[in-house]
Amino acid sequence: MTTQDARLFDLGYRRYDGPRDHPWRAIVTLAGFTARRVLGLGRGARHKVLPAITLAIAFLPALTSVLFSVLTEDILVDDLISYGEYTFIIGSALALFAALVAPEALCPDRRSGMLGLYLAGPLDRTRYLVAKGVAVFGVMLLITVGPLLFMLIAFVLAGFGPSGVETAELLLQILAVGITTALLYTALSMAVSSFTTRRAAAAIGVVLVIFVPASIVRAAIESAGAPNELDLLSSPLVVAELAYRIFGETQEGNDPVTQLSTWLVAGGVGAAILAGALVCWLRYRRLEAFR
Amino acid sequence: MASPAVPEPSSPAVISARGVVKRYGRTVALAGLDAIIGPGITGLLGSNGAGKTTFISLALGLRSRDAGELSVLGRDPETAGIDVRARIGYAPEHHDLPAELAATDFVRHLAEMHLLPRRAAVQRANDALWLVGLGEERFRPVGSMSTGQRQRVKLASAIVHDPELVLLDEPTDGLDPMQRTEMLALIRRIGTEFGMHIVVSSHHLEEVERICDAVVIVEGGEVVHAGTLAELRQGPEGLVIEVDERAGELASVLTAHGFDVTVDGNRLVLGAADDAYDAVRDAVADLGVGLRRLLPRGRTLEDVYLGAGG
């Protein structure tokens, strides 16, 4: 190598004149980052314990019913947990998961002033909330679609599953239930989490907002004969009822919501989702981004 | 190999503020602040609660002002589009960053948030962390880092996307002298070599004196003094002399030469006189005393600052 092409490179600072992404990429980045953080990925084992346990609780019924049917070689149809009633059965686990996911996604940013850092960059409050919403919704899908999908796949592999065309239809129904349930819990939990910076208070708030209305409405209808439509306020029952309807099953219980038309039930869920999203958006619009 | 281009001055003033007012309920944080912050490194000096952090949050468009004109890089921060905010770097005052995130991941995340493609973000994050002096410890979680290291991580995250303007809020808060000196040298380099405008807020006088080209002193939400350091520094002439013994004798010799001298322990303060230097030198040489300090008695920033403080 001839000597004259020896060169010393300046290791100093280099300007960046490469391409810059379109602003919506910042939303995708933040959504991915938040989802990983909420599930404790890239964080200590301690942060994975809580989400893992809740998911395990939600998968438990599916696991037992699959094992039970595989071991006894035949499906005792009425003993097994049907797809329709699954959302109702894991109601507590869904609330617990929402009480973990949304506060973890929203509260730390405000407490640590990271929100100021994000909003000082190429994000405004609406884009910030869209990113966070996509993250929470994505994670919630794990618990609303996961167990059902697991049951379907397990039954198909074990040979008990329905034939080709029915499986496709079942798959669509699972997705429909998973998405509506995830949307409802996302909207409610994010709305509550926008009111406090302490994750603990937000977690309690989420669970209360989900279960307290149900208690009051139950007494109002059953004891005081209020109209059944009032039952649309107890969100866990409404979204569980919608799941029954989507799978074409009917609940044996005589909860008031079972008397309502499917459109009304779907409308109730939709209204709750919109209300939650609106409350969260209004809160963030007025929020002082600076600690 | 792109040499660090000098930032083309889009407009002479990087930040210009006229009559900016900001109130939090009854307390008035900024009461009609006027300031022109030009290119280079500008120190924003003021005691705790003087309005520094509020001004920075207004410049970043994080808060809306109650009155007055404000423009950053030529645009009003509240209505400035996303492209302008992508050209600003910001290191906040607080230290609590996501504790379990490794420094490289944190800086890369902020680079991507400022629209750098993934591969460029990873590469620039590492470069930025090397430049702020974080070697292999940059893979450690931010939570386990000392305050000094965390300040460097914040600085790296503020420059990783190659901004035109960098706002640093109390970057040396909580640092010990060693870390402070290194951080100030680093900020000086960024302001000069990297070709970025910098606004540094601080309440440590000697810091601002060391690295800033100009200073804006804020007190009670208003600008009390502004200008380049040279302008602010000159003041009453005269000399301060410190010897290790027999200061009294030296004083009497100098008074005999017609200088007005006051003695304070082994320190002498000489009134303004142009030919004082040689007279002092010769008097000290004749007496054979040890000359420890000889300094012009210009107004230090401390006098300006304390004077301004009222």
Next chain:
Amino acid sequence: MNAVDTAPAAARPRSLVSLLALYRLLLRTQITLSRLLGIAALGSLAVVIGLFIRWDENPNQAAADAVVSYGLGILVPFATLWLGTSVVGDLVEDRLLVYLWLKPVPRWQLPAAAMLATISAVVPLTALPLAASAFAAGAADIAWPAFLAASLAALAYSGVFVAAGLWFRRAIWWGLAFILIWENVAAYVVDGLARFTVIGWASSVLGMAPDIEDELEAGSAAMALVVLPAIAIAGWLIATWRYRRADVD
């Protein structure tokens, strides 16, 4: 005042003065207005439920069921969880424990003060409304049992959650799982498990009222009067043991 005299003139601090000082401090710093209003709101909902039940054909049983499902299932546990874990947990998180730890005060006093502060807020804001809801529902003779059940449940839960606040970093979440899964699902689904839950024994206190079926059947009302305080004392001992070993930041 001779600064160098090392033994201050005052007598040994009487334990009662310091316990009261800690109790009032925790009551003032941890029982904030927003938390009180939150719990009071939840409590008032119990009365609303009571009003609805007035039109039920068998108000006594309906009121008892409501007291168990809403009162003992949601109102009391959540109120106690919220205050119980934060009354000490916040001190640790805000690094204020050092101002209480470095004092010549016996270690058992802080956990005791924490439990007292929690109960002083939770009982009036949950047990009273539950009693009121019984009257509202026209089921006066279960008002007193409801009040007693709620108070004893609050006592037991305060022991559990103050200990949890000192033990776990994210005590609230474990508390939520304990209430939602253990107390509200496992207690009903797995028969015989009620004996190991607070709600089981608290609902058996309701059994004191005439002709009320107790769905959980954890044991007799008299046994409950012993078991629930015992749970509280166990929680207090565990909390004190943990507090004595704390490395205070």
Next chain:
Amino acid sequence: MTSEPRIAAENVSKWFGALVAVSDVSFDVGPGVTALLGPNGAGKSTMFRMLCGLARPSKGTVRVLGRDPRTDTGVSRLIGLAPQQEGVFEPLTAREFVALSAKLHGLPDPWGAAGAALERVHLDPSDTRRLPTYSKGMRQRAKVAQAIVHDPPVLVLDEPLTGLDPRQRMDMVALFRGLGSEGRCVIVSSHVLHEVERLGSRVLVMSQGRLAAAGDFRELRALMDDRPMRVRVRTDRPRELAGSLLAAGTVVGVRLDGADVLELDTADARALSHALAPVAREQHARLFEVQPLDADLEGVFRYLVQR
């Protein structure tokens, strides 16, 4: 027998898993103000927590007035601690905060004692504003008041000057000197160096968990003769001055900075100070500025920490 207030550490070490925060530190500190210096992470706060019994030493012993602060809970009556953290009890006023400390110490008149302690730190006892509304400086003083309300012979103040602006720092330093002069044993940790100089000159310097130096910082300065002192001189004839100073042997290293600035490294600061004026006159060099670059505490600190 009222023994003199002393703090003694004997071969004290503290480690958290593999991280050694304090390793084999011994010192004995009596009445007056002592500054504990060291860079962040040098082990100052850990040392302070062991002095107050908040943490147990992994090895070695700590004695406050001859008693072990960790096991002998009575010792907490003899110690007043103003911790580093900024958290305050939100709903309390300053007087209530200090009175709480007085009550827990079992003082006969807690409210009166709290008022006296607040006056001592120049805070208005009748101020009804709540602590969070206080500025950083006022909160700092409330913490000190809480530490002195029970008139302890030993005072431990952890980074009391951090985050204060110059005027607030000056008041605090004057307060600490007063407390020290009353015969109390006051130990202050800090890294705001130029304020600590005014505190008094007794210094303990820690670095990487070890004790790097102890004693009067000027004596320490003199002790370190083996370290060149750097003096900055501005003169109109730098080269001539530097040349003759080198010839005279009082200077071991020279750096020319710009047209008129010299940085001289000397092994013997005293000799150079005596040689400077005569040599300058001889070379007709006018001396505009003479400034030792690291004679003050920062120099001591930087040197000890780097060694």
